[in-house]
Amino acid sequence: MKSLASSKPILIIGSGIAGLSAAISLAEQGFKSLVITAAADLPETNTAYAQGGIIYQGDDPDSDSRALENDIIKAGANVNYLPAVKQLIEEGPRLVEEVLLKKAKVPFDKDENQAHYHLTREGGHSATRIIHRADESGRAIEEALLSYAKTLPEIEFLSGATAVNLLMTSFHASDRSIRHGEARCFGAFVFFQKTRMVEPIFSAHTVLATGGIGQLFLHSTNGKFSRGDGIALAHRAGCRLENLEYVQFHPTTFFQATGPRFLISESLRGEGAYLINQKGERFLTMRLPGLATPELAPRDKVAQAIHEEMLATGAPCVFLSISHKPAAWIKERFPFIYKSCLRFGIDMTKEPIPVVPGAHYHCGGIWTDLSGRTSVANLWAAGEVACTGLHGANRLASTSLLEGLVWGSKAGESIATALENESAPIIPEIEPWKSETGSIEPSFLTQDWLTLKHTMWNYVGLIKTDLRLERAQGILGELSRGIDQFYRHAALSDELIGLRHASLVARLVVEASLRNRRSLGCYLRDENSV
Template sequence: MTWRAKADLLVVGTGVAGLSAALRARELGLRVLVVSKEEVSAGNTSWAQGGVAAVRPEEKDPGDSVEEHVRDTLEAGAGLCSPTAVNSVLGDGASAIRRLRACGARFDTTSGGRLARTREGGHSAFRVIHAGGDATGAEIQRALGTTASAEGLPVLERHCVVELLHTENGAVGGALVLDHAGRPGVLRAPAVLLATGGLGQLYRATTNPEVATGDGIALALRAGAEVADLEFVQFHPTVLHVPGENEGRRPLVTEAVRGEGAVLVDAHGERVMRDEHPAGDLAPRDVVAAAIERRMAETGTESVYLDATRALGSALPERFPTVYAACRAAGIDPVVEPIPVTTAAHYSCGGVVSSVDGRTGVAGLYVAGEVARTGLHGANRLASNSLLEGAVLGVRAAESTRHDLARVHQGRARPTPERLPAAPVVDRGVLRRIMSGHAGIERDGAGLDEARAALEAASVVRPLRTRENAEDAALTLTAHALLVAASHRTESRGCHRRRDHPDTDDLHWRRANPLRLDASGWLIRSAPEETRDVA
């Protein structure tokens, strides 16, 4: 290894979860080192438009409460949320907003100086706080990044984590990393926090940035941690459709546009969500996305349309400047014409199994944000709960780390590997086509089996000497895990819809679907937790 560094806590990722954790750990007196594959601003957080869902007692709708927010979350989660986790995380919503504002986040306000609130699908009240109209994530990222820079928080930009290292007693004790020039190095730390975001790059069309390659899932699995519920991939119902441009990251059209009155119509002007759900255009995302897919199939079209001309009209550019700019760049004027929209991979509701304090089953390994599976989201995430979870869990994971380091002896570090590891890799374009074709909004057993066989046939074992190979290896392992999980769950629930098992099976499947790697590197089911706290 050509270079080395040490810290108390190594944070992998620079979104809201990672930077919240790093800043809190610094407050607690820990030596912190942050690793980012790109610049500090390049994570998923920057692309989040809608806002942060939080009930603040001093400013809320009449009748709204944390209990109502909990009820909406449990309903969206389709029976797989942990009520304990939901109550715990959402109960910290007001304090998370205060902490973000203390870091300089500027949320939108009304003429009276109160925080402006909107409503999104699945919410029974206006409780989504936003910034810059539809640039909430970008504002939070700016505020946290500015604070990190002002406090001199050390960040290794353009560095890629290849593998987690262990101590002699099996605890995580650091990471093997490649710098921007591909030079390997070792970062030693008795605690590692993965805040790596999602896995959207598994699919041809996604709202996620290029860095969302499932790194945290793969790193945690190889380190001995459990993952669960990876089959629940939330597809956003409304991303901008531009003919001929259906690969890679697609511009998001935030759900808040529907929250303020816009409606979905098909190519013939018929309402898409009529008779689909009591909440109509504000139904949970899995319901809306599935309805859009069916309507496109029925009409033989590549998109439906989001009509905001009556609800917003000339107010749209000021209220939703990011959406407006994306539309105008594509030659569409949403003030006077409907916006062509389609679905795209958006958010992973499953992830690395952890407590609501960020602890995993592996000593020294912590997770926060989208990479974590805490039980908050269940089978389908409620809109705008993700930024809240990242902010809450980031702080809690830092506090857990401080507490654990003061109590537990981690053991001596094992010798550093002399060679970079090797792993199966599938060409990214091939992998995306396989996953989009067989593991999208609707799946079936035959297609999932075909996808697993195709991945096996296309896999080539390669040394992880480059960031591209490390990312493709992470995508390959994560894809296999998702396919195994989707094959196991023989029912339809939330984001997971099986054509061959269209019904929900509460008797057998109202529980988690955990996986781990065995000693030979095979994905196997962990013992199911029949008594898991779900509702």
């Protein structure tokens, strides 16, 4: 039976800063939303993994706005979408003030007199303008925003809910006449992990805020659910995608031969840490000549320099040293990194930290306009999953959280305006989901994930060639055919759904890379190889 969508909450897929900002914006205008996440715990987001901080404003806001614009464009290799850059700079400080400081009350660090917020600087920035909470800024923001959102009765939450496919009038409407009309999104098919059932969640508008794609690579700073879910959902719905080949590799990921990787924040280098090779030499002065502070060069430059040093020396890693700073200061300023390193036998107050580049941030994604609107009607995207053009070919440090806040809020505002000014869309009848009951040996999924990650790291990593990309395309094509067989015939699980999403996005990244032969920003082509 057809129904009006006006009584349905807005579906928001993702509980990080972008998704929460959209929900809060909608709630404050009187509209209900349902925030879902595949994670068992709502705070398990990429937002929570961010360490360095969020851009606020420098001591002189007017001159700093101009300087920040230049910094963003310089880092982005001058191919940024200027209106997006200006929107971030114009809207960002106000939203940080209103949402994070006044409403969510994020406990950012203050100076010694507790009179002002402590400002720090990171790579690519020409001034100190970043506020932070020690080295756990993302977690502090996530927890505070979530706590505030939970006080708003208009917002519901649902964890352990994995989006399988978006509901589209062009695919899912039982009425053929509706299928031939305008293609629009009206919710999603969602796998409920506790019941292991797939059910539709209907909505007049849907927001994708699912984060990035770091888990497609063997080495990454991202959480386990950064597997490209949103991009896969959008692509199957017919969305325009953009700049998928622009994957940023963070220069400093904790290295160990076996075991987990984690981010070693750029803020260490902002506070005076420097990179050395196995001989103790500060190799950046040789790899990046002419720079007064090479440690603070944009991420792509530092990551490339580390990669070149490792190739030249045959070393599995380089090292980041901050042990010249007082031990007590290190423990206070970087408590999370200090404890994390110590857990794996590295005392950063006494010895350098082994580091390698790792997949960190996706500058490409689902194309959106300045309000977060995608190319598909009633479908929106915000945060890392989206491509607003803000970052160009490479992201400036500490812009990601601000982008999620700005575009999440904009999406919420724009959806509210649409709901107020437009007649409520009709939710069409759909056919029920047909569940399969076949089983899969766990080892198959484990091996498929390993194959995907190794393939992406070895052939689609920091430096690409035609030969590597073509090899990856062949491997991933065969892998995807097997995964699709599992999907069609086996009982679903979050792992299988995520693997299906990831295998599609991996192939899309490879295809975009094959089309782009120009090295730019974070995207590197070896022009001396075929």
